[in-house]
Amino acid sequence: MTMVNLTLNGKQVSADVPDNTLLVTFIRETMGLTGTHVGCDTSQCGACVVHVDGESLKSCTMLAAGAEGASVTTIEGIADGDSLHPMQQAFHENHGLQCGFCTPGMVMSAIELVQDNPNPSETEIREGLEGNICRCTGYHNIVKSVQAGAKMMGG
Amino acid sequence: MPEGSIKDGIGASVRRKEDKRFLTGSGRYTADITRPGQLHVHFIRSVHAHANIKAIRKDAAAAAEGVVAIFTGEDVAADGIGGPICGWVVTNRDGSPTNEPPHPILANGAVRYVGDHVVAVIAETLEQAMNAAELVEIDYEVLAPVVDLAHAGSGPQIHENVPGNMYFDFELGDEAAAAAALDSAATVVELEVRNNRLIPNAMEPRAALAEYDPIDDSYTLFTTSQNPHLTRLVIGAFMLSIPESKLRVVAPDVGGGFGSKIYVYPEEAVCTWASKKLQRPVKWTADRSESFLADAHGRDHINKVRMALDKDNRITGLRVDTVANIGSYLSAFSVVTPTILHAPLLSGCYRIPAIYTNVKGMATTTAPVDAYRGAGRPEATYLLERVMDTAARQVGMDPAEFRRMNFIPKDAFPYQTPVALQYDIGDYEPPLDKALEMIDYKGFEARRAEAASRGKYRGIGLSSYIEACGIAPSAVAGALGARVGLYESATVRVDPTGTVNVFTGTHSHGQGHDTTFAQIVADKLGVDIGSVEIIHGDSDRIPFGMGSYGSRSLAVGGAAIAKAVDKVIEKSKIIAAHLMEAADADVVFADGKFTVAGTDNEKGFGEIALAAYVPHNYPHDRLEPGLEETAFYDPLNFTYPSGTHIAEVEIDPSTGVVELVDWACCDDFGNLINPMIVEGQVHGGIAQGVGQALLENAHYDETGQLITASYMDYCMPRADDLPNFKVDYTVTACTHNDLGVKGCGEAGAIASPPALINAVIDALAPLGVTDMSMPATPEKVWRAINDAQTEAAE
Known part of the structure; x- marks a missing residue:
C-alpha cells in the first residue's frame, strides 16, 4: 500500500491505496469522482484525460503514486460554481x-x-x-x- | 416545416437540456454506480474459436484470497437458466423455420468463438477476481474453426441443429421475373461486394450491476441498454424465470449504443442470477478488449449483384444473392437484420420492376453479428449504390443523371416496390440537385485537373439512398417473424402546478431526447420547455417500452408522446369548458390558453391542471380527477427517409492515402423538431460510414483469433481523419404520423460508405481501376494504383 497525497480540484486529499493503483482508479473509485471515464485499456481513447499540474494527461497512464504532491484537475473541477468553464x-x-x-x-x-x-x-x-x-x-x-x-x- | 408556436418549440435548434450533467462530469453511467457490499465478476473467456471443454479445475482459484464464488456452465444448467433468445426469426425458402441453437450464458461443453463466456469468477475486488481467474485450469479439445464466410457451409458443423452451418435460407421477390428481366436485358451489370465486418465501439463499454432484495424477493439490474423493458422481458421470462414484476431494469445514462446495446448479453444475466445466489450485489464492467471480443459485431456480408438495364438504360431487374455472417450464436436481431431489414430495401429510390434476393445466414466461429447503426439497410444501400455507379460507367452515363432517370417519380407515391414495402411519400430529385450544387458538381472536372497538376488523383462519388425507419408496424413485423410488438408507449403526467413529466419507453443514449421530446410537449401545450421533464430508462417508472433503435424514437416514441399530449388536451378542454360554463365544442386551445370562441373567457393550462387536482368545481359526472394520460402508438407503416450524399476525395499515389476533402449531403427526414440535433446525428452517421469505408475492419485470422481487438489494431475515425460536412435538408412530411417525421439516426451511416468508395473508384478510374473493397486502406489503394500501372505498362 502507498499513501498518496495530492491536490484534487483544489482540495488536499490523501488515501492509502495499493501500489499499482492507477490515477484514474484513484480519481473514480477512491475519490468517487466518476466524471473521468474509462473507455479503453490501451491508453488510446482519451476519455480519462485530466490535468496534472496544468498539463493534460491520460490518467490511465500514471500511477496514483506518481501524482504525489501534484495538483490534479478533473472535469468536476473546472466550472466556477454554477458558471460553466x-x-x-x-x-x-x-x-x-x-x-x-x-x-x-x-x-x-x-x-x-x-x-x-x-x-x-x-x-x-x-x-x-x-x-x-x-x-x-x-x-x-x-x-x-x-x-x-x-x-x-x-x- | 411547421412553425413552432413558441420559442423553444418544434423546429427550433434548442440547446440540449441534458448537456450540463455530461459537461460537468455529473452523468451517471452504469459503471459509475456502486452498491454497498458489491462483488465483482471477471469472466474467463474462450481463447479458442472452436473447442470442446473437457474439464474445468477451479479448486485453487476458489481458495484464492477474496474469491466468493466460481460459476461454470454446469452451474447454469443445474439451475435451469436459459440463454438469450432470438427476437425475430424468418421462414426459409422451403417453408422450414430458422434453425435456433441453444445459447447458454456460460459455455456448456463447447466454446464457439474467441471471447465466449466460460467461467464467472466472483470476488470482493475485481483484481482478486482477475488474479483468481489465472488459477482456473480449462482443458480444451480444440476443433477446426469456421472463419471463411464464403466457405462456411463446408466447414465443420458448429451446432448440432444447424446443418451445413446455415441458420436460415431466406428469399424475397419474384425469382422468375428477375430472371426474365436479366435474360432480356440490353445491358447486364454484375458486381460482387463485401460488406466489411465492423465492431460498434460505443465509447462506454458495456456494464451491469445487479442487486437482489431478499425482503420482497426482487431484483434491480442497472445495465447499459438501449431497451430496458426488453431486457427485463428476456431476462425475466426467458432466462432466469423471474416474474417481470420482481425485476426492475434501469438503463441510466448510456454512452452510445449504435445497436450493440439492444441485445441481452450473458454477462448481465450472470450478474442478476449471481446476485441472488450470493445475496450480494454483483458488478461487471467490460474492458475494451472484452467489448471487441464479445459485443455483437456488425455487417459482414458477401453480395453478388446482377442488374438488368433496357436499351434506354432504365433498370428492369435486379437479383442479389447474399451470404451473411451471423456468427456463433443467434443474437436478438441477428436474423432480421440481413433479411427483413435488408431485402426490402433493395429497390432503393429507384423504379425497378422485378427484384429477387436470396439471403443465406451462416454460422461461423466468430462473435455474434447483429444490427449495427443502419442494420441491413447500409448493406442494401452499399451494394445498390455501388452497382448504380458501375452501371453508369458501363453504359457511359453521368452517375447523377443515371440515378435521376431511374428515380421513382414524385407523382408515383404511394409507391409499391416489388420487395414488400410501400413508400408513403418521397421526392428524390430535389435532394440530389441540392447536394450537387452544394459540392459544385459542375466544377469538379476543373478540380480534378488541378489536383492532377499536383500529382494527386481526385474523385467524386454519389449515393442516393432510402431507408425504412420507425420500426415498426407490429402486425407487419409479426407476420414477418417478430416475436415482439414494435409500438411505443408514453405517459404524460401534468403536476398540479402545471409542470409536465413525460415517461417514454424509448431510450436516449446520445440522441438528445430530453430536449427533442420536451420541444414537442412544450410546443403542443404552450408551456416553457424548462417545465417539461423527460423520464426514460427505468422499467419501474415507464409503463412499457421497446427502446431505441431503427431510428424509431421520434417517429414511434415521439408520436406516442404527441398522442398522449393530445389526450391531456382533450381532457383539459372538458375541464375548461366546465369552468367557463361553455360547451366542449366551443373551447379552443392555443398558445397554452383555453378560450371560448366569441367571448373573452380564457383559462391558462396551469389553471386547468390545478383544477384537475383540486377538483372543487369540476365535472365529476364526466371525468376523474387528475391529469395524466398514457398512449400507445403502433405505426401504420415504416417511414422512408431519403437523400443524396456526395463525397470528394484526393488520393496520393505515392502513399495510397485517401484524403476526404469534401462532403455534401441533402436528406429528407420529413419535419425536423430540432435541426441542430438532427445535424449532429447526420455528422455522426457519416463519420461511422467513413470509418467503414476507409478505416475500420474486424479481422479474424484463419485460426479464428480476432486480430483487431484493441484501438491499436482497429482503426477508429479520429478528428484528423474527417472534414467538416455540408448538411442540408428537403422536406416531404411523413403521411402517417402526426408529427410528419421520419427519423434521422442512421441515414449518415447508410448513405456514406458507397459515396466514398464510388469517389475512390472515380479517382482511380482513369488508371483503369474498377473496383475497391472496404476499407480502402492506403495499402489497398496503393496496390490498386501500382497494379493498374504495371498492367498498363505491359
Whole structure:
C-alpha cells in the first residue's frame, strides 16, 4: 500500500491505496469522482484525460503514486460554481457532445490545447484532439466548439 | 416545416437540456454506480474459436484470497437458466423455420468463438477476481474453426441443429421475373461486394450491476441498454424465470449504443442470477478488449449483384444473392437484420420492376453479428449504390443523371416496390440537385485537373439512398417473424402546478431526447420547455417500452408522446369548458390558453391542471380527477427517409492515402423538431460510414483469433481523419404520423460508405481501376494504383 497525497480540484486529499493503483482508479473509485471515464485499456481513447499540474494527461497512464504532491484537475473541477468553464459552455452552445461519455476527456484536452495555442486553426484542433476518440459526433461540432471555446477563453 | 408556436418549440435548434450533467462530469453511467457490499465478476473467456471443454479445475482459484464464488456452465444448467433468445426469426425458402441453437450464458461443453463466456469468477475486488481467474485450469479439445464466410457451409458443423452451418435460407421477390428481366436485358451489370465486418465501439463499454432484495424477493439490474423493458422481458421470462414484476431494469445514462446495446448479453444475466445466489450485489464492467471480443459485431456480408438495364438504360431487374455472417450464436436481431431489414430495401429510390434476393445466414466461429447503426439497410444501400455507379460507367452515363432517370417519380407515391414495402411519400430529385450544387458538381472536372497538376488523383462519388425507419408496424413485423410488438408507449403526467413529466419507453443514449421530446410537449401545450421533464430508462417508472433503435424514437416514441399530449388536451378542454360554463365544442386551445370562441373567457393550462387536482368545481359526472394520460402508438407503416450524399476525395499515389476533402449531403427526414440535433446525428452517421469505408475492419485470422481487438489494431475515425460536412435538408412530411417525421439516426451511416468508395473508384478510374473493397486502406489503394500501372505498362 502507498499513501498518496495530492491536490484534487483544489482540495488536499490523501488515501492509502495499493501500489499499482492507477490515477484514474484513484480519481473514480477512491475519490468517487466518476466524471473521468474509462473507455479503453490501451491508453488510446482519451476519455480519462485530466490535468496534472496544468498539463493534460491520460490518467490511465500514471500511477496514483506518481501524482504525489501534484495538483490534479478533473472535469468536476473546472466550472466556477454554477458558471460553466468557457470550454464547457462552448460545447453546450455548439452541440459538441451527444452521449457524453468522451466529453469530459474531450473538454479537458481542448482546454489544454487552447492554453497552448490560443488561436488554433481547424487543422490544429483536429490534430490536437487526435488522442480523444468520439463515436457520436463525427467531430464536426467538437471542432466548432473548440474554436468557439478558444474565442471565449480570450484567444 | 411547421412553425413552432413558441420559442423553444418544434423546429427550433434548442440547446440540449441534458448537456450540463455530461459537461460537468455529473452523468451517471452504469459503471459509475456502486452498491454497498458489491462483488465483482471477471469472466474467463474462450481463447479458442472452436473447442470442446473437457474439464474445468477451479479448486485453487476458489481458495484464492477474496474469491466468493466460481460459476461454470454446469452451474447454469443445474439451475435451469436459459440463454438469450432470438427476437425475430424468418421462414426459409422451403417453408422450414430458422434453425435456433441453444445459447447458454456460460459455455456448456463447447466454446464457439474467441471471447465466449466460460467461467464467472466472483470476488470482493475485481483484481482478486482477475488474479483468481489465472488459477482456473480449462482443458480444451480444440476443433477446426469456421472463419471463411464464403466457405462456411463446408466447414465443420458448429451446432448440432444447424446443418451445413446455415441458420436460415431466406428469399424475397419474384425469382422468375428477375430472371426474365436479366435474360432480356440490353445491358447486364454484375458486381460482387463485401460488406466489411465492423465492431460498434460505443465509447462506454458495456456494464451491469445487479442487486437482489431478499425482503420482497426482487431484483434491480442497472445495465447499459438501449431497451430496458426488453431486457427485463428476456431476462425475466426467458432466462432466469423471474416474474417481470420482481425485476426492475434501469438503463441510466448510456454512452452510445449504435445497436450493440439492444441485445441481452450473458454477462448481465450472470450478474442478476449471481446476485441472488450470493445475496450480494454483483458488478461487471467490460474492458475494451472484452467489448471487441464479445459485443455483437456488425455487417459482414458477401453480395453478388446482377442488374438488368433496357436499351434506354432504365433498370428492369435486379437479383442479389447474399451470404451473411451471423456468427456463433443467434443474437436478438441477428436474423432480421440481413433479411427483413435488408431485402426490402433493395429497390432503393429507384423504379425497378422485378427484384429477387436470396439471403443465406451462416454460422461461423466468430462473435455474434447483429444490427449495427443502419442494420441491413447500409448493406442494401452499399451494394445498390455501388452497382448504380458501375452501371453508369458501363453504359457511359453521368452517375447523377443515371440515378435521376431511374428515380421513382414524385407523382408515383404511394409507391409499391416489388420487395414488400410501400413508400408513403418521397421526392428524390430535389435532394440530389441540392447536394450537387452544394459540392459544385459542375466544377469538379476543373478540380480534378488541378489536383492532377499536383500529382494527386481526385474523385467524386454519389449515393442516393432510402431507408425504412420507425420500426415498426407490429402486425407487419409479426407476420414477418417478430416475436415482439414494435409500438411505443408514453405517459404524460401534468403536476398540479402545471409542470409536465413525460415517461417514454424509448431510450436516449446520445440522441438528445430530453430536449427533442420536451420541444414537442412544450410546443403542443404552450408551456416553457424548462417545465417539461423527460423520464426514460427505468422499467419501474415507464409503463412499457421497446427502446431505441431503427431510428424509431421520434417517429414511434415521439408520436406516442404527441398522442398522449393530445389526450391531456382533450381532457383539459372538458375541464375548461366546465369552468367557463361553455360547451366542449366551443373551447379552443392555443398558445397554452383555453378560450371560448366569441367571448373573452380564457383559462391558462396551469389553471386547468390545478383544477384537475383540486377538483372543487369540476365535472365529476364526466371525468376523474387528475391529469395524466398514457398512449400507445403502433405505426401504420415504416417511414422512408431519403437523400443524396456526395463525397470528394484526393488520393496520393505515392502513399495510397485517401484524403476526404469534401462532403455534401441533402436528406429528407420529413419535419425536423430540432435541426441542430438532427445535424449532429447526420455528422455522426457519416463519420461511422467513413470509418467503414476507409478505416475500420474486424479481422479474424484463419485460426479464428480476432486480430483487431484493441484501438491499436482497429482503426477508429479520429478528428484528423474527417472534414467538416455540408448538411442540408428537403422536406416531404411523413403521411402517417402526426408529427410528419421520419427519423434521422442512421441515414449518415447508410448513405456514406458507397459515396466514398464510388469517389475512390472515380479517382482511380482513369488508371483503369474498377473496383475497391472496404476499407480502402492506403495499402489497398496503393496496390490498386501500382497494379493498374504495371498492367498498363505491359
